[in-house]
Amino acid sequence: xxxxxxxxxxxxxxxxxxxxxxxxxxxxxxxxxxxxxxxxxxxxxxxxxxxxxxxxxxxxxxxxxxxxxxxxxxxxxxxxxxxxxxxxxxxxxxxxxxxxxxxxxxxxxxxxxxxxxxxxxxxxxxxxxxxxxxxxxxxxxxxxxxxxxxxxxxxxxxxxxxxxxxxxxxxxxxxxxxxxxxxxxxxxxxxxxxxxxxxxxxxxxxxxxxxxxxxxxxxxxxxxxxxxxxxxxxxxxxxxxxxxxxxxxxxxxxxxxxxxxxxxxxxxxxxxxxxxxxxxxxxxxxxxxxxxxxxxxxxxxxxxxxxxxxxxxxxxxxxxxxxxxxxxxxxxxxxxxxxxxxxxxxxxxxxxxxxxxxxxxxxxxxxxxxxxxxxxxxxxxxxxxxxxxxxxxxxxxxxxxxxxxxxxxxxxxxxxxxxxxxxxxxxxxxxxxxxxxxxxxxxxxxxxxxxxxxxxxxxxxxxxxxxxxxxxxxxxxxxxxxxxxxxxxxxxxxxxxxxxxx
Amino acid sequence: xxxxxxxxxxxxxxxxxxxxxxxxxxxxxxxxxxxxxxxxxxxxxxxxxxxxxxxxxxxxxxxxxxxxxxxxxxxxxxxxxxxxxxxxxxxxxxxxxxx
Numbered sequence: 211x212x213x214x215x216x217x218x219x220x221x222x223x224x225x226x227x228x229x230x231x232x233x234x235x236x237x238x239x240x241x242x243x244x245x246x247x248x249x250x251x252x253x254x255x256x257x258x259x260x261x262x263x264x265x266x267x268x269x270x271x272x273x274x275x276x277x278x279x280x281x282x283x284x285x286x287x288x289x290x291x292x293x294x295x296x297x298x299x300x301x302x303x304x305x306x307x308x309x310x311x312x313x314x315x316x317x318x319x320x321x322x323x324x325x326x327x328x329x330x331x332x333x334x335x336x337x338x339x340x341x342x343x344x345x346x347x348x349x350x351x352x353x354x355x356x357x358x359x360x361x362x363x364x365x366x367x368x369x370x371x372x373x374x375x376x377x378x379x380x381x382x383x384x385x386x387x388x389x390x391x392x393x394x395x396x397x398x399x400x401x402x403x404x405x406x407x408x409x410x411x412x413x414x415x416x417x418x419x420x421x422x423x424x425x426x427x428x429x430x431x432x433x434x435x436x437x438x439x440x441x442x443x444x445x446x447x448x449x450x451x452x453x454x455x456x457x458x459x460x461x462x463x464x465x466x467x468x469x470x471x472x473x474x475x476x477x478x479x480x481x482x483x484x485x486x487x488x489x490x491x492x493x494x495x496x497x498x499x500x501x502x503x504x505x506x507x508x509x510x511x512x513x514x515x516x517x518x519x520x521x522x523x524x525x526x527x528x529x530x531x532x533x534x535x536x537x538x539x540x541x542x543x544x545x546x547x548x549x550x551x552x553x554x555x556x557x558x559x560x561x562x563x564x565x566x567x568x569x570x571x572x573x574x575x576x577x578x579x580x581x582x583x584x585x586x587x588x589x590x591x592x593x594x595x596x597x598x599x600x601x602x603x604x605x606x607x608x609x610x611x612x613x614x615x616x617x618x619x620x621x622x623x624x625x626x627x628x629x630x631x632x633x634x635x636x637x638x639x640x641x642x643x644x645x646x647x648x649x650x651x652x653x654x655x656x657x658x659x660x661x662x663x664x665x666x667x668x669x670x671x672x673x674x675x676x677x678x679x680x681x682x683x684x685x686x687x688x689x690x691x692x693x694x695x696x697x698x699x700x701x702x703x704x705x706x707x708x709x710x711x712x
Numbered sequence: 713x714x715x716x717x718x719x720x721x722x723x724x725x726x727x728x729x730x731x732x733x734x735x736x737x738x739x740x741x742x743x744x745x746x747x748x749x750x751x752x753x754x755x756x757x758x759x760x761x762x763x764x765x766x767x768x769x770x771x772x773x774x775x776x777x778x779x780x781x782x783x784x785x786x787x788x789x790x791x792x793x794x795x796x797x798x799x800x801x802x803x804x805x806x807x808x809x810x811x
Contacts, residue, residue, distance in 0.1 A: 259783060276777075
């Protein structure tokens, strides 16, 4: 591969060039059975156990479309503000590649089921409208494993082995129109779009959208043109982008690479590139076949799709609350600023805060714990907030203990630490670690007496009327009780014993 | 319909991963030309009032419910495979000449 490895720093690249993005996202639908046959779609089954004459293309086998997959695709189209075709067909995409036993993939070509929509995404406090070109339905391909060669990749492999369990699982492809004008926000816009799309799929309940299992996959198209130019540059398509972070990195990496090639007087080749998770760089793949090389033609084994307008309206009226509307509603309910809401969204805290509020916690407290102590701990351990081993119900219990005066914030943090360390429920941690606030007057009084005698100077100042000096004494009590004293009550008792009133 | 050229046959052969000898390119160019010529006669009878059609039956929306049916066993599925490894279909190198 004659790949130049040179890159231009991102800022310099953006000073000289403007990027245009395009995103193709594949979503495996969460149907029970495959697109054109009754085989299961369960992920991770032993190889070639979910295959039948239809998905293995045995002679005489005929496909029949899965009604749930058609319905899900229309619902996705509606949620993306698309027009739904009154009439459309499946098409054969012919290619010689062993990941499909038929030697073609059933897809849609010039008659996609849904066209011309948009998805609004929020980036850096402003809204970017990403226009959707098309949403079409096709079947997923089998999974090839390349044997031999150094890298386990297709290049240099001696041969390949194929598992057709995935072949024929319904796959929806969502293609954006070219997205110009994102400028230096391009990597973030790409990431925000895929994030929003994933949330939308979840809200619709059409897919489990697990990028790590490949049920959501993204191809990233990037081209650059010199600043001020009106004609877009040649684009590349980067595949194998398997996490949200990788979407952002792939865009950034491709901008830096293309800028170096162009600045050096080179030309960008229209090709498929592979993203490498470890380095964030891309390498050249096969040069793309032209659409005409796929020799698309209408699939003769499947009848046209002609969804009734009444059915489409019924599906439209039954759409759930979509993520952006839900965020707006929650923001109003919680009375938080745009900035705070965006921070919660980026941290993946919205579902958690919502569940905590549902468990009876005031929104401000729920937000405080998730975005404060817990976000800090998630950050430290490099895990997603939602993956912390603590539940909204447990947070609700801790907040309840604070509200009742049994814990103060400092002790509450220790309780959270205990729960996260797997020491049990909040109550069990309180019990095992002995974290209850000392509210027993006798115990508190004896601690106060010790502190007063050890800090006679400060005590004298308070007696003389310098009430501000009481802070040091309260601090002493908190320290002596290892944080377990009720600070407010301690202050009252100290003043009382020193014969001072406020 | 213009005549099929040797270059077009060569391109098609590459897409189909078929190695054709020079003599075969000429042979198939002539044959394909005859086949396409025969099919093209359909265009002669299609007038403006005959809409293009892809299916013989005037049906739409034929679907199956999203229900599973038994699959083949791996043994059955792989029975006719020319080569098998780890319960998977073993196939020759895919991108040999292009890598």
